[in-house]
Amino acid sequence: MEISQALLARYKDVVAPAIYRYTDLTFVRGEGVYLYDADGRRYLDFSAGIATMAVGHQHPRVVEAVIRQAQRLFHAAAHIGVMEPYVALLEKVRSLAPGRLKDGKGVLLNSGSEAVEAALKLARYVTGRPLIIAFQHAFHGRPMGALAATASNALFRRRLSGLAVGVYHVPYPTPRAPFGRSPEERGQIVLELIEEALRTVLPPEDVAGILVEPILGEGGYFVPPPGFLEGLRALCDRYGFLFIADEVQTGLGRTGRWFAVEHWGVEPDILILGKALGGGLPLGAVLARRELADAWDPGAHGSTFGGNPLACQAGLATIAIIEEEGLLARARQIGAYLRERFEEACSSLPIIGDVRGLGLMLGVELIDPDTGKPAAAHIGEIVRAISQAGVVITKCGEATLRVVPPLILTQEQADEGVEIILNTLRGWRIR
Ligand code: PMP
Numbered sequence: 001m002e003i004s005q006a007l008l009a010r011y012k013d014v015v016a017p018a019i020y021r022y023t024d025l026t027f028v029r030g031e032g033v034y035l036y037d038a039d040g041r042r043y044l045d046f047s048a049g050i051a052t053m054a055v056g057h058q059h060p061r062v063v064e065a066v067i068r069q070a071q072r073l074f075h076a077a078a079h080i081g082v083m084e085p086y087v088a089l090l091e092k093v094r095s096l097a098p099g100r101l102k103d104g105k106g107v108l109l110n111s112g113s114e115a116v117e118a119a120l121k122l123a124r125y126v127t128g129r130p131l132i133i134a135f136q137h138a139f140h141g142r143p144m145g146a147l148a149a150t151a152s153n154a155l156f157r158r159r160l161s162g163l164a165v166g167v168y169h170v171p172y173p174t175p176r177a178p179f180g181r182s183p184e185e186r187g188q189i190v191l192e193l194i195e196e197a198l199r200t201v202l203p204p205e206d207v208a209g210i211l212v213e214p215i216l217g218e219g220g221y222f223v224p225p226p227g228f229l230e231g232l233r234a235l236c237d238r239y240g241f242l243f244i245a246d247e248v249q250t251g252l253g254r255t256g257r258w259f260a261v262e263h264w265g266v267e268p269d270i271l272i273l274g275k276a277l278g279g280g281l282p283l284g285a286v287l288a289r290r291e292l293a294d295a296w297d298p299g300a301h302g303s304t305f306g307g308n309p310l311a312c313q314a315g316l317a318t319i320a321i322i323e324e325e326g327l328l329a330r331a332r333q334i335g336a337y338l339r340e341r342f343e344e345a346c347s348s349l350p351i352i353g354d355v356r357g358l359g360l361m362l363g364v365e366l367i368d369p370d371t372g373k374p375a376a377a378h379i380g381e382i383v384r385a386i387s388q389a390g391v392v393i394t395k396c397g398e399a400t401l402r403v404v405p406p407l408i409l410t411q412e413q414a415d416e417g418v419e420i421i422l423n424t425l426r427g428w429r430i431r
Pocket of ligand 1: 050111112113114116139140141142213217218246247248249250274275
């Protein structure tokens with residue numbers, strides 16, 4: 001581990017500690033579902049660059065697409081002229097999108113949070129309404145506008161209170177919410193809380209839209225109760241709010257469908273994408289219903305690098321591979337298999353409190369068996385131990401292992417990962 005140690009020391013000397021790091025591993029090379037460190041050690045990647053590398057690392061077709069583009073053009077800027085990969089990627093995304101978004105228009109940015117910011121600006125601009133409804137425990141990004149909507153951890157807002165964007169937060173109906181006896185009841189209560197707010201502190205004519213993650217991501221991989229997203233859609237229709245779906249993490253196959261909203265047949269007015277969209281290069285997108293996008297006047301938004309041709313080509317190749325290799329079905333099938341394996345382990349491993357998620361967006365919640373509470377004091381160390389043992393993994397929520405491997409994971413590789421994770425958990429003592 002000599003080279004890795006030296007690199008880690010250099011990192012610590014020059015990188016500000018604000019960038020939290022789950023592990024001390026180094027990464028110099030990737031191939032398929034594996035990462036390699038500076039000393040040549042191999043790791044199975046269950047984090048996929050934070051739920052990004054849908055078709056794995058260095059997929060030959062993605063590499064080739066990027067090289068071909070690199071030989072032609074790196075950057076010219078969408079503000080200066082038209083670049084085909086920009087157009088082609090939005091055409092492709094639109095063709096996959098649900099409902100009226102199939103005829104929508106969009107813009108490309110450099111990241112998920114930039115896309116969130118663009119979506120909030122678009123919603124405010126076209127409605128002329130200043131406020132957004134969002135959810136506690138949601139994550140939408142760190143720049144100030146997106147951060148105003150983020151509510152997954154008060155730490156992210158420390159010393160930054162009074163952010164400029166007007167966001168009204170309501171609870172997300174998770175089983176940890178301190179109300180409701182069943183998932184359906186919790187969903188219903190949140191819908192009623194929104195209605196109550198609209199009667200008391202939130203004039204409906206001042207609300208531009210509801211920003212929601214169809215599955216709560218960083219907040220803990222909670223799938224919403226039946227009827228909840230449909231209920232939000234109905235509220236939007238009733239009051240003229242825009243339904244803004246943040247599918248940065250859930251989008252492009254992660255949950256076994258192109259977009260998570262499809263699981264509930266809900267049609268957003270604005271769709272936000274990032275992560276997998278750029279195939280590992282920085283890219284984000286906002287796609288809106290055509291009449292909304294058309295009302296967003298020239299100059300209302302912009303970006304020097306947004307939709308740069310290299311990232312667009314990586315994204316186009318990634319989407320083509322997902323389609324041609326049937327990776328939506330694979331995500332459902334391997335996701336179900338992984339879920340089953342973790343659920344099976346629940347009975348012999350009391351530290352596993354819950355297994356949840358959809359497709360290959362799985363959360364394995366760890367608890368203190370004595371109290372039944374999330375093992376928040378241990379999760380950091382457990383994540384490090386599992387990663388050290390050979391499976392790169394992160395966490396979400398309070399103490400949930402976050403299983404988001406590339407969608408190309410095979411059953412054998414799934415078994416390899418599960419064994420390493422369970423072995424580490426078997427040896428763990430909460431006290
Ligand atoms: N929205 C969601 C749902 C996310 O999960 C994330 C990142 N984890 C973001 C937005 C922000 O994306 P980025 O880090 O690319 O800015």
